[in-house]
Amino acid sequence: MAKRDYYEVLGVSKSATADEIKRAYRKLAMKHHPDKHGGDDKQFKEINEAYETLKDDQKRAQYDQFGHNGPFGAGGPGGGAGGFDFNGANFDFSQFGGGFGDIFDMFTGGQQSRGRQQRRGADLETAVTIEFKDAIFGTEETLHFNAEDTCDRCRGKGAEPGSKIKTCDTCKGAGQVERVQQTILGSIRQASVCPTCQGEGEIPEQKCAHCHGRGTVKKARKVKVKIPAGVDNGNTIRLSGQGGADRKGPAGDLYVHVQVKPHKELRRAGQNIASTKTIPMTLAALGGEIDVLTVDGEVTLKIPAGTQSHKQFKLSEHGVPSLSRLGHRGDHIVTIEVETPTKLSAKQKELLEQFEEAGGKKPFWKK
Numbered sequence: 001m002a003k004r005d006y007y008e009v010l011g012v013s014k015s016a017t018a019d020e021i022k023r024a025y026r027k028l029a030m031k032h033h034p035d036k037h038g039g040d041d042k043q044f045k046e047i048n049e050a051y052e053t054l055k056d057d058q059k060r061a062q063y064d065q066f067g068h069n070g071p072f073g074a075g076g077p078g079g080g081a082g083g084f085d086f087n088g089a090n091f092d093f094s095q096f097g098g099g100f101g102d103i104f105d106m107f108t109g110g111q112q113s114r115g116r117q118q119r120r121g122a123d124l125e126t127a128v129t130i131e132f133k134d135a136i137f138g139t140e141e142t143l144h145f146n147a148e149d150t151c152d153r154c155r156g157k158g159a160e161p162g163s164k165i166k167t168c169d170t171c172k173g174a175g176q177v178e179r180v181q182q183t184i185l186g187s188i189r190q191a192s193v194c195p196t197c198q199g200e201g202e203i204p205e206q207k208c209a210h211c212h213g214r215g216t217v218k219k220a221r222k223v224k225v226k227i228p229a230g231v232d233n234g235n236t237i238r239l240s241g242q243g244g245a246d247r248k249g250p251a252g253d254l255y256v257h258v259q260v261k262p263h264k265e266l267r268r269a270g271q272n273i274a275s276t277k278t279i280p281m282t283l284a285a286l287g288g289e290i291d292v293l294t295v296d297g298e299v300t301l302k303i304p305a306g307t308q309s310h311k312q313f314k315l316s317e318h319g320v321p322s323l324s325r326l327g328h329r330g331d332h333i334v335t336i337e338v339e340t341p342t343k344l345s346a347k348q349k350e351l352l353e354q355f356e357e358a359g360g361k362k363p364f365w366k367k
Contacts, residue, residue: 003068006050014064018055025051026255030125119249121148121216124242128256130227132263136273136295136320138229142222143256148244149219151211156247158215159204166205168197175201200248215247225256230321232268233260265293271320271330276337279303284338294318294332301334309338 007014010024025047034041053059128141150156159165167173171194178191193199207213223242231237235258243252260268267274277292287305291298296318312335319330344352 004046006054006063009046009050010054021051021054025055026123026125119246121246121250121252122244123252123255124244125255125257127259128225128227129259129261131261132266132268133295134227135231135233135258135260135268136229138231139227140224141227142224143254145221145223146218147221147254148216148246149221150245150247151208151215151217153210154208154215156215156245157204158208158211158213158247160206160208163204163206165202168194168201168203170194170196171201173201175199216245223254227258228323230271230323231258231260233258266295268320269333271322273319273330273332274335275332276335277301278337278339279307281338281340284308284336292332292334299332303336307336307338309336311336 007016010021010028012020012024016024028047029044029051032040032044032047034044053063124145124147126143126145128143130139130141151158154161157165168175171177175194175197176191176199177194178189180187180189182188194201197203204213208215211217223239225237225239227237237256237258239254239256241251242254245251265275273295275293277290279290283290283303284307285305287307288303290301290303292301292315294315299315299318301313301315312333315332315334317329318332322328322330341348
């Protein structure tokens with residue numbers, strides 16, 4: 001079965017940025033992780049394979065140019081220099097899972113430096129829901145979630161207490177193993193991660209009975225997070241080192257997605273807060289004062305005589321604090337709606353008639 005396109009696997013376009021690729025990977029990895037209910041191990045491996053290629057600029061460039069088969073495979077343009085197809089000589093480079101890097105070993109005698117990549121724990125995601133006012137002034141929340149943490153029995157070593165960590169017999173501490181294969185081009189030396197120690201170069205003499213040698217176990221975690229003043233719905237807070245643990249490297253990060261509950265009367269518009277206030281037509285005509293609810297409490301607003309419906313007034317510095325400009329706040333914008341009565345008493349009707357006549361006009365029903 002042909003491999004799916006890596007961009008299709010992650011659900012991103014070929015012009016996606018590194019950040020877009022990383023966000024897509026985190027979302028899919030969380031959804032399909034085998035440890036989660038409904039997780040798909042096969043799809044999870046496919047997602048990781050795609051991300052490992054597209055996150056690396058050099059690997060991504062090679063993949064964009066040659067696809068899955070590498071520069072000398074059947075999918076390469078013209079099958080190589082001068083249009084020569086190595087597969088036409090009954091030789092298939094696809095057996096070397098490492099791709100172009102392993103082919104390069106043929107010319108370097110297998111001395112290409114690979115080095116051990118820095119291991120780190122898994123990045124995790126969670127969400128927190130806060131009140132509208134807490135988003136304006138900031139708050140502190142306690143998060144509860146499950147994550148890989150250091151095993152208490154072996155203290156992260158992966159070995160049963162009293163058991164030592166020894167050099168891997170398979171790779172002799174190198175973390176990788178090499179094999180030499182004879183081809184029509186000569187000897188090809190291929191290096192791959194040691195299957196015994198998974199690239200660590202050492203293994204416990206006796207694996208910890210609690211974590212089975214992983215050095216970590218899943219535990220219930222409780223972490224406090226400070227929500228800064230001015231945070232908005234959909235913002236993400238990164239807590240460095242608060243993600244999953246790894247016995248051979250630093251812990252991953254925790255990404256907290258903030259969700260803000262809507263307010264019954266107030267609405268947010270960037271750094272400003274908006275609300276609507278309905279006033280009687282007499283107040284709009286004669287002018288006066290009204291109380292307006294803001295995040296700072298009730299504030300008195302003067303209404304000039306002759307105020308029309310949809311008129312907007314600004315309450316300075318009663319909006320949202322800026323996350324980037326310390327001490328700066330937005331404004332509160334109040335939109336006035338003038339209420340027209342639908343039912344009038346006889347007395348009210350008489351007074352309105354007098355009002356019309358005083359202005360030199362007869363009420364339309366007397367014309």
